[in-house]
Amino acid sequence: MGEVHVKVADRNDVDGILRLQAANLHSAGGMLSAEFPRAWFERWLDVMPVLVARDGVSVVGYLISSTVAANSDVGIVQAMLREVDLEEQHFIYGPICVDEYYRRKGIAAALYNKLREILPGTTPITFIRRDNSKSLAAHLALGMIEVATFTHLGRAHAILQASEA
Numbered sequence: 001m002g003e004v005h006v007k008v009a010d011r012n013d014v015d016g017i018l019r020l021q022a023a024n025l026h027s028a029g030g031m032l033s034a035e036f037p038r039a040w041f042e043r044w045l046d047v048m049p050v051l052v053a054r055d056g057v058s059v060v061g062y063l064i065s066s067t068v069a070a071n072s073d074v075g076i077v078q079a080m081l082r083e084v085d086l087e088e089q090h091f092i093y094g095p096i097c098v099d100e101y102y103r104r105k106g107i108a109a110a111l112y113n114k115l116r117e118i119l120p121g122t123t124p125i126t127f128i129r130r131d132n133s134k135s136l137a138a139h140l141a142l143g144m145i146e147v148a149t150f151t152h153l154g155r156a157h158a159i160l161q162a163s164e165a
């Protein structure tokens, strides 16, 4: 593996994000529930940070943070929001995705820690499919805690948030 560098995404990273997203959608056998189209990134990239991990050539990981407004059309996020009372410091965390050849090398942890560093005093909240054991393990290891559950399209999901702002 070449050197991997984490940074805030700009428009030049969107093609790489879309490529990695496409490879990890349910329709491709992956674990990503919601598809964010190019137009979503064009509208929201400057509002809340999207982070990418790059190996010099390609995007090998990304992490999206967003506002509630940015998710008004995202059904699964709306399902989560019906189960929790958001406070001012909350933001919507995720999706996060790491290229399968780069997993278990600390890239998700690096993305998570960078996001917490650039958004001090905030609390990420997210959902994870109950059968996505890798993501549940990763986010519990990063210090998130389960606060609620919901079912969407017949699938159980856990809602997690950072244990400290």
Ligand SMILES: CC(C)(COP(=O)(O)OP(=O)(O)OC[C@H]1O[C@@H](n2cnc3c(N)ncnc32)[C@H](O)[C@@H]1OP(=O)(O)O)[C@@H](O)C(=O)NCCC(=O)NCCS
Binding pocket: 024, 031, 032, 094, 095, 096, 097, 098, 099, 102, 103, 104, 105, 106, 107, 108, 109, 110, 127, 128, 129, 132, 133, 134, 135, 137, 138, 139, 141, 142
């Ligand atoms: C979930 C995901 C982002 C984790 O990325 P990653 O870069 O492999 O995670 P890291 O290497 O930073 O792991 C951090 C910690 O999480 C835990 N963890 C991560 N993957 C794990 C696994 N497969 N099994 C058990 N624990 C795991 C470990 O504690 C790990 O630390 P360690 O390797 O020092 O033991 C990655 O598996 C992925 O992209 N999956 C497909 C898309 C997806 O499911 N996204 C999340 C949607 S909610």
